[in-house]
Amino acid sequence: MTPRYAVVFDFDGTLTPKHYVSLFNIVEKGVLSEKYLQETATLRNKYMPKAMNGIITHEEEMAWLEENINIFIKAKTTINQIKYALKDVRLRSNVVDCMLLLKYKCVPTAVISYGVKQFIEIVLQNNHALKLVDSIYATQLEIDEKTGLVLGYKPETILLPRQKGLASTHFAKSATVRENNVLAVGDSLVDSLLGSSKENRFGIAEDEIQLKRIQNVMGECAITQDFSLVISWILNKINKTLA
Numbered sequence: 001m002t003p004r005y006a007v008v009f010d011f012d013g014t015l016t017p018k019h020y021v022s023l024f025n026i027v028e029k030g031v032l033s034e035k036y037l038q039e040t041a042t043l044r045n046k047y048m049p050k051a052m053n054g055i056i057t058h059e060e061e062m063a064w065l066e067e068n069i070n071i072f073i074k075a076k077t078t079i080n081q082i083k084y085a086l087k088d089v090r091l092r093s094n095v096v097d098c099m100l101l102l103k104y105k106c107v108p109t110a111v112i113s114y115g116v117k118q119f120i121e122i123v124l125q126n127n128h129a130l131k132l133v134d135s136i137y138a139t140q141l142e143i144d145e146k147t148g149l150v151l152g153y154k155p156e157t158i159l160l161p162r163q164k165g166l167a168s169t170h171f172a173k174s175a176t177v178r179e180n181n182v183l184a185v186g187d188s189l190v191d192s193l194l195g196s197s198k199e200n201r202f203g204i205a206e207d208e209i210q211l212k213r214i215q216n217v218m219g220e221c222a223i224t225q226d227f228s229l230v231i232s233w234i235l236n237k238i239n240k241t242l243a
Contacts, residue, residue, distance in 0.1 A: 003177055005181045005238055006181065008168050009110070011115055011120055012113065014186055015092060026089060031081040036071050040071055046064075047061075065139060077149070089123045091127045092226055095127075099129055099132035101231065108134045110136065110171045111137065112137040112138075114160060117138040119138075139154075139158050164194045165196075168193075181200075184196070186201065187204045189217060197219075202221065203222075
């Protein structure tokens with residue numbers, strides 16, 4: 001049966017609690033020495049404020065990603081170190097329930113992230129959710145098969161925030177779903193292009209400040225710590241159209 005809807009999720013701060021900041025942040029703290037941590041902190045201080053305020057340029061997004069990955073290469077980071085650093089990361093409460101529900105209803109789901117595919121796969125696997133996601137759009141690292149060392153990244157897999165809309169469209173086509181039937185869930189201005197339209201985009205906020213920051217790019221948004229409101233929103237969208 002051809003699905004009528006698809007759902008796409010941002011990852012950091014959406015499927016995971018905000019206090020983690022990002023999987024990049026967790027891996028950095030878990031594997032890098034103080035010298036390299038100072039380098040990543042410098043990058044974060046340079047680019048994060050612009051990203052949070054929606055004024056970061058395409059060139060800056062690319063530079064931030066490349067420079068972060070280059071630090072992992074210089075530090076001789078291995079995939080086993082990354083796995084260990086991410087072993088205790090948990091998804092938000094009710095995220096897996098949401099994914100199970102979507103799987104039951106035969107709704108294709110994807111993660112579209114300005115992050116690293118391997119990081120996301122590891123966390124989803126640890127939370128018994130990897131098989132519940134149909135596709136992951138995120139930058140893929142090049143890993144040496146023998147040593148496990150991070151060697152670089154695959155340029156064709158680069159996913160910057162400005163490409164989240166294109167990735168959503170690509171997923172809709174691959175899932176044979178009409179583009180305007182893609183529902184999206186995000187948590188920041190970086191997700192302003194996620195999905196197909198503003199009205200089909202739900203935003204998660206930590207507090208009133210974050211709520212005000214994202215409400216202009218979300219059809220609906222709410223202050224919440226878990227995924228119960230997301231589940232209700234998705235069901236309401238689906239059921240309203242089917243009624």
